[in-house]
Each structure stands twice: as C-alpha cells, then as structure tokens.
Amino acid sequence: MEIKVDKTTCTGCSLCKNFCMYDAIEITGGKAIINDNCIFCGACIDACKFKSIEITGIHEKNFDFSAYSGVMIFIEQHEGTVAEVSYELLSEGRKLADALGSKLYGIMPGYELKEKISGIFNYGIDRLYIADNEIFKHNIDDIYSKILVQAINKYRPDIFLGGATSFGRTLLPKVAAIIKTGLTADCTALSIDPEKKILLQTRPTFGGNVLATIITRNARPQMATVRPHVMAKEPVQNAENRQTDNYLKYSDRIEFLEFDPLNFKTKYKLLSREKELGQSINLSDYDVIVSGGRGIGGPDNFSLIKELADSLGGVVGASRAAVDSNWISYPHQVGQTGKTVNPKVYIACGISGAIQHLAGMQTSDIIIAINRDPDAPIFKIANYGIVGDLFEIIPRLIKKIKNGKGIT
Amino acid sequence: MENIFRIIVCIKQVPGTTEIKINPETNTLVREGIETVINPFDTYAIEEGVRIKERMQQSGSEAEVTAITMGPAQSESILREAISLGADKAILLSDRAFAGADTWATALTLKNAVKKLEGWRLIILGKQTLDGDTGQVGPELAHMLNIPFIGYASSIEHISGQKITVKRLAEDRYETFEVRLPAAISVGKDINVPRVPSLRGKLKAKNETIPVLNIADLSMDEKDAGLSGSYTQVIKIFTPKHVYEVKMIEGSPDEQAEELFTKLKQLNIV
Ligand SMILES: Cc1cc2nc3c(=O)[nH]c(=O)nc-3n(C[C@H](O)[C@H](O)[C@H](O)COP(=O)(O)OP(=O)(O)OC[C@H]3O[C@@H](n4cnc5c(N)ncnc54)[C@H](O)[C@@H]3O)c2cc1C
C-alpha cells in the first residue's frame, strides 16, 4: 500500500497540506511530499484540485454480494418502549430500500412486546422479525448480539442500521466483530450511490469540524449506527389505522424468530439499574435545551436557566466550564466531552461557543445565543443572537412566556 | 507464573482540536502549528489504570500498568507521557502497514499485541477518540479476545483478582454490572481527575526504553492490517457547508425579550 503524488500534475499549491490533520505533507521544491506521519485518511486526495494524489496497492478481495439484499433496522426498546431513533431509522431505511428497489426489515428483540409493536407498521416496514423472551428483558449486549447475528446470517440484509445510543454503540460493534464486517459510527447522513448501489455513510469527525463519507468494502452487510434526532421521523402516507394496539392485524408481516433461550448465556451480571436522581438528564429526549455557561456566574443562578427550560418544556444543558466549576452535574454537559444533542431549539446563555462546545450542538435546528460579548464565536453559528446581559433578558422572557400562557 | 495483576491501557495520539478552525469565508480548514496530544479520554484511562494498580498494591497484591498504542513512530511521545503519569511500561505498535486502519483493523492489531503479553487481567480504553470518534475499538477488541466489555464506565465499585463491578451511565440510567476478569472497560471524564506527572515519573519516562513491534513481530499478514485490512474506507472528507446567517435581535432588554418571545411563538415552542 502506498500513497503517491503525481509530480507532473502537482502544482505545490499546498491545499492538501492545509487539509492534512497529521502534519504529513511538506511542500518541497514546489511539490507535495507525503511523509511517514500519514495515516492514509484520504483527506488530501479529496482536497487536491488536480487529482494528483492516489492511494495504490490496497488489497482488494472480490466478493459476490448478490446474496445480500434489503435494509434491516435494529429496533431498540427499553422495557418495551421503542426508542425514538428506531422510528427515525425506519423512515430513513424506507428511503434507502426504495432507492435500491429492495425491502425494509426490522429486527426487534425484547420481552412482552406484542402490544408495543403496532406503531412500527406505520413506517412502511415489509417484515418485522421478533424475538420475544424474558432473556431480552434487559438490554445486555452479549445476549442481544447473538440474536442479531442469527438474523443477519439467516436473512442476509445488504444494509444493517441501529441507533447511535449508548446501547447501540456497544452492541453493534460487537455484532460487526462477530459477522466480520465494517461499521461506521454515529452517521448523520446516508444515501445510496446511484451507480454502484452502495451505501454512502457520512459522519462528523474531528469534533464535528469535518465530515467524512465512508463506504464498506469487502464485506456485507454495510453496517452503521445513526445519530438520534438527525433523520426525520416520517410515517408513510396512508399508514393504516395508527391507533390499533392489535398486533394481529399485521400478523402477515410479522415473523417470530426461533431460538433456544438456553443458548443465550451472558457474561454479565446486572446488579442494579436506577434512574439518575433529581432532574431527568437524558438531554436527547427534549426538543428544547436551554444551556448555561460560565456567564451564569454561579450554581444558584442555574435556577434561572431551569425556570426558562421548564417554561418551554425543555431541559437544562451546560458548557464544560459550568460543569467543571461544579455548578451543575456532568450529565448536563453538551459538547465534545459531553453529550451531542440535536434539539429543535438550543438556547445558549452565557456560553462563548468554544469549538468543543459547538461540536456537541451545532446540528440543532435553531440556535439562539444570549451573550454580552458581541464577538463571542457562538454568534457565528447562531440563527438568532442577542447581545446583552442574560440576567436582564431571561427574567423578562420568562415573564412573557408565563403571561402568554395565562392569556391563551 | 508470578502473580501480578497486569492492566493494559490503550491510548492513541490525536491532533489537538483546538488548533483546527474553519475559515468562514472559504469554508476550508485552517490549521496553525498543529500539535498532537493524547486522546483526552485516554488520559482518564491511564489514570484509572494507575489508581487500580495503587489500590491493588495497598491490599498487598502486585500490579502493573502497560500503555500501548498503535501509530506512527512519533506516537512514542504519548507513551512516555503515559509513563510520566504512572504507567510502568509501554509498547509501541508501529509499521507502515498499520496505517489507514479502521476500528476493525485497529482492534485486530491491538488483539495480536495483547495476545503476546502475559498475565493481563484488565484492559482500559478511552470511551472514544477525538479524530475517529467511534468508540468501537473497545467492544471489537473485547470480542476478539473473547472477554466482556463494559463501555462508558463512570466508576469502578469493586475490583478483586477475579471480578470487577462497574457502574456506568446509559442514557438516563445508571447500570451496575459485575463481570469476571479478564475484561475490558472504556471510561469517560466522569470517572476521575487525572493527576499531573510526578517528577519521578518524568524521569522514568525519559529513561525508559520503549519496545517497538512491527507487523512481523505480531505475526500478521499485510492484507489484514491497516487500510488493506479495513472493512470501511473513507472516500471523501469535506467541511460542512454552514449557511449561517445570524439574525441579531437589537433594542432594549425589554424589546429583545419581546422579539425573542415572538420568535419562540413562531417556532411553536411556546
Ligand atoms: C479536549 C477538550 C474537550 C472539551 N469538551 C468540551 C465539551 O464537551 N463541552 C464544552 O462546553 N466545552 C468543552 N471544552 C471546553 C471549551 O474549550 C470551553 O472552555 C468551554 O466550552 C467554555 O465554556 P463557556 O462558554 O461556558 O465559558 P467562557 O468561554 O468563559 O464563556 C462565557 C461567556 O459568557 C458571557 N457572559 C458572561 N456574563 C454574561 C452575562 N451576564 N450575560 C450574557 N453573557 C455573559 C461571556 O461574554 C462569555 O462569552 C473542551 C475543551 C477541551 C480542550
């Protein structure tokens, strides 16, 4: 394997050098020279306007993948409640299946699922594989991986997707390792290459500063985890009778997987599961996040942020500076070392907008920033900006919201 | 065999992201004097390894921490840093053939290296890297070694020579698992506060010889390593097209609050 610069077409323009994250390119004698720091990430190949850079000598194995077809979605549930991201994936999966002219499948392990599944059929699923047993009561990856592997080996989907939740991001790597295929983490866009009919998987890297498009070569299925809240949840039109809880209505599209529960041994002993005490902390469950940073000034002032969040039916987020000062607990932290969130509305109060914070929230639909420094970087990515003192703005806003509610 | 509780900490060198900026006019990357650092989450992994070692030593058992990385020759510097932070030994896996590895090929290379070591009981990883940002190496490595993996650990409740009890935050819940050793875990920043290098550590870091293992040492085939051994391949890297047009809300605080309130109404959130 080798990375080469074509000396005849290279102009030494240094575009590639600017793109390289690893200090692996020098411009010497008017030409780009790639040194041993190179990790073959390919960024320079794409950056080069003259198509002068090429990676050669990758061992290609030629496989026949014609036995694989369809898009299979891992439908994640927690104690019987289907995770939102699963509906998003079904919606996206339908589009991918249509682009390929193939089918959409779901695989759902769990316990006492029957009454919980009818909503799934509003998303144009062709077939739902269910594994309903007490062994799937708790989401434990070595147990779940076995049934997913069984389904993949039996039904050979071309594409297999799961949510990039904590569970999905532990479970799917295990499944991929067993199946021996690639897995692209935390994707934010998926599409089908119209010619090659392969899955193009796009994901943020380097803290969201760069997007990379990744393909799965040499193996099937093409597997990816997908970031929650990014894909739209779109029930297909004319979805029959949304409200019925009677799964029997769909029995022609349901298949119960056969398996021997005794084969599902686990290496894990679950000692306890407890909800985090105090305020709910799953930031990604909310459409509105009101975040406070160092500008809040102290732990007590977070009650103001909380009041605003509550009045909007939202949740409190925070910058690392606020968490590191112990003004609020870590599960509230948004950003590169905290949670990545994509709410409908993100209100940043007293947050400067350091790149690590932006990494965790820049894909929010609408960003509103309140900061008294007009040059704060947060204003570069906000949709609406208010330069001002948050202690003057927020109480007034809360009052208006409360009044507004009283009137209507 | 001597009874030492051996801990392996997997670390990776990554570009320091504070240095990466996007030029808003041209939408291209601007990098000024890039520096490479230990992946931030891996510093918590080192610290946790050292703390477990110290706990073991206090209870009279022998323990040892080995830091391991796969990367270009210059990654040696992060291994020295790991030693200054309390690791006892370090191993560098370096070969041109390892370059371009995806998580699968990385995990496979790490597995082959771990298999060469003896007496290890626990592997600690960072929960994800800054550049790859996948968090997949841990679960894949654990599967290849046929040991349990607990991701996103927020505290180690108990550890003995045989078992480990780990608490972790999964979505909105804390889960506590007990597994038998050997096992692998990944950690984030809520698990500890890393110490600063000690003087003695720095001295040891300077003098330590760090063995370098190449593809032949790991008895691996070139087609299973690096980009050749990867199932995924990056085909394009680009900067997100931000069409940010910030609308500034001006006026007195009262007017600003009023306009913001109207916006929130239009957005249907009040
Ligand atoms: C490896 C790494 C990972 C990191 N991960 C994260 C992460 O996950 N999340 C994260 O958030 N950060 C992260 N950081 C830290 C990040 O770089 C910043 O330090 C942090 O985000 C700053 O927080 P802040 O905006 O609250 O504070 P500051 O940068 O201090 O900004 C405070 C802002 O409040 C404004 N202000 C002050 N008073 C008022 C007032 N009365 N009214 C209105 N505005 C006011 C000020 O003008 C200022 O802009 C990370 C850093 C590193 C190196």
Ligand SMILES: Nc1ncnc2c1ncn2[C@@H]1O[C@H](COP(=O)(O)O)[C@@H](O)[C@H]1O
């Ligand atoms: N090249 C590598 N060498 C050693 N450890 C690694 C390497 N890449 C990843 N890791 C470990 O795996 C964790 C998760 O990495 P990733 O899957 O790339 O997000 C990191 O925090 C490290 O502990």
